[in-house]
Amino acid sequence: MSGDSHGGMRDLLGAYALDMLEPGRRAAVSAHLDGCAACRAELGFVAPAAELLPLADPDRASALPEPPPELGERILAGVRAERPARARAWRIRGPVAACAAALLVGFGAGAAAWHAAFVPAPVPLEGVATTAHDDGISAEAELVPHTWGVEIRLTGTGFREGRTYRATLFDGSGTAHPAGEFVGVGGDRMVCNLNSALLRQDAVGFEITDESGEPVVSSSF
Numbered sequence: 001m002s003g004d005s006h007g008g009m010r011d012l013l014g015a016y017a018l019d020m021l022e023p024g025r026r027a028a029v030s031a032h033l034d035g036c037a038a039c040r041a042e043l044g045f046v047a048p049a050a051e052l053l054p055l056a057d058p059d060r061a062s063a064l065p066e067p068p069p070e071l072g073e074r075i076l077a078g079v080r081a082e083r084p085a086r087a088r089a090w091r092i093r094g095p096v097a098a099c100a101a102a103l104l105v106g107f108g109a110g111a112a113a114w115h116a117a118f119v120p121a122p123v124p125l126e127g128v129a130t131t132a133h134d135d136g137i138s139a140e141a142e143l144v145p146h147t148w149g150v151e152i153r154l155t156g157t158g159f160r161e162g163r164t165y166r167a168t169l170f171d172g173s174g175t176a177h178p179a180g181e182f183v184g185v186g187g188d189r190m191v192c193n194l195n196s197a198l199l200r201q202d203a204v205g206f207e208i209t210d211e212s213g214e215p216v217v218s219s220s221f
């Protein structure tokens, strides 16, 4: 039976390292290992990857990954060890290749979990009414209530090309809070994110003023 040949034993080393063989087959591999230095060396290569395989468990994908710091070194060491026998490596190292692929899949899922845990979900935009005080300008605005302050997402046309405009938010007492500046681009549609340290619950309106300090757009909310 081909499974009992040297080549057949090599194909079973991955499952052997993972302790996934039925007892009879496991005993046959053990007996072969006793008398075959090549297969013992192969097992030495497979076993470290098998130890790391639990990291690829899909049930762990929701937990934050803790990649062992030595993993990269192990993979590199395996690649280096494989290099002299490269001509036949891909034929005899099937189980190793399967382990490596499983590990990479596991870390991909871990990265997705990390992304979900640390990248904030999109926040709802709050549309607010605007009034343009310049015939050439049209503008729309939405607010983003960040934890560190309110952001104005201003979309508009007609802000004069090359001119500087200044955004100011106001709190309930009428105090001005700077929310940044931008340069007009004329007739092209412009989308501008203007940030302020004033919190959303304290903000009651904003103004966009031109270089002379005259308001060209205002909003109350």
Ligand SMILES: [Zn+2]
Residues within 6 Å of the ligand: 006, 007, 009, 010, 032, 036, 038, 039
């Ligand atoms: Zn052998």
